[in-house]
Amino acid sequence: MQKADFTYFYEMAVRWGDLDVLGHVNNAELIRYLECGRIAYGDEVLNLRFTPSIDEGWILADLQCTFHRQLRYPAAITVGTRISRLGNRSMELTGAIFLGDELILSARVVGVWFDYKAQKSKPIPDAVRAAVRAFEKIQPEEAA
Numbered sequence: 001m002q003k004a005d006f007t008y009f010y011e012m013a014v015r016w017g018d019l020d021v022l023g024h025v026n027n028a029e030l031i032r033y034l035e036c037g038r039i040a041y042g043d044e045v046l047n048l049r050f051t052p053s054i055d056e057g058w059i060l061a062d063l064q065c066t067f068h069r070q071l072r073y074p075a076a077i078t079v080g081t082r083i084s085r086l087g088n089r090s091m092e093l094t095g096a097i098f099l100g101d102e103l104i105l106s107a108r109v110v111g112v113w114f115d116y117k118a119q120k121s122k123p124i125p126d127a128v129r130a131a132v133r134a135f136e137k138i139q140p141e142e143a144a
Contacts, residue, residue, distance in 0.1 A: 001096050001106045006080030007137045008045060010037040014075040025071040030105050031063070034095045037079030038109065041093075045135050046128055056122065058091065058111030065095075065107035075099055083132045085141040089113050089121045091132075092140075 003009075018029040042048035048057045071077070078098045085092035095107040113124045132140060 001103060003080060003098055003101055005138060006082050007135060008041050008081050010040045010079040012036060012077055014071060014073050014077060016073055019073055023072060030097060033079050033097055034107055037081040037095055038093060041081040046131050054116055056115050059114040061112045062110040065105055067105055068103050071099060071104050082136055083140050086124060086129055086132060087143040089123055
């Protein structure tokens with residue numbers, strides 16, 4: 001996985017309070033960095049506003065990550081996010097954290113399209129599919 005695999009990037013700084021007793025960024029904070037990238041992607045690319053009044057959007061179903069390197073303070077990082085698969089009701093997001101061009105963490109996230117008011121999954125809207133296809137330079141796999 002490399003930066004060239006992504007179209008969307010979210011820049012952020014490592015905070016002093018993100019460190020653990022060993023002096024590197026705590027693994028839970030790295031997961032939060034990925035979350036920041038996903039929420040910003042939804043906001044900027046799909047026009048989703050993750051606020052208490054949201055009607056529908058994705059809900060996290062699964063998260064798997066691989067830690068490649070330690071990350072220390074101070075650092076300016078780049079979080080890459082892309083939608084790599086579109087199913088009928090779910091999507092797979094690929095995420096990565098980079099320090100310069102060095103891969104720190106890679107992740108696979110499954111999000112289920114969700115009606116927050118009815119509290120159930122629903123098909124991914126055609127407008128969302130179209131926005132993803134128009135934005136991503138590497139087209140997502142799609143369910144048959």
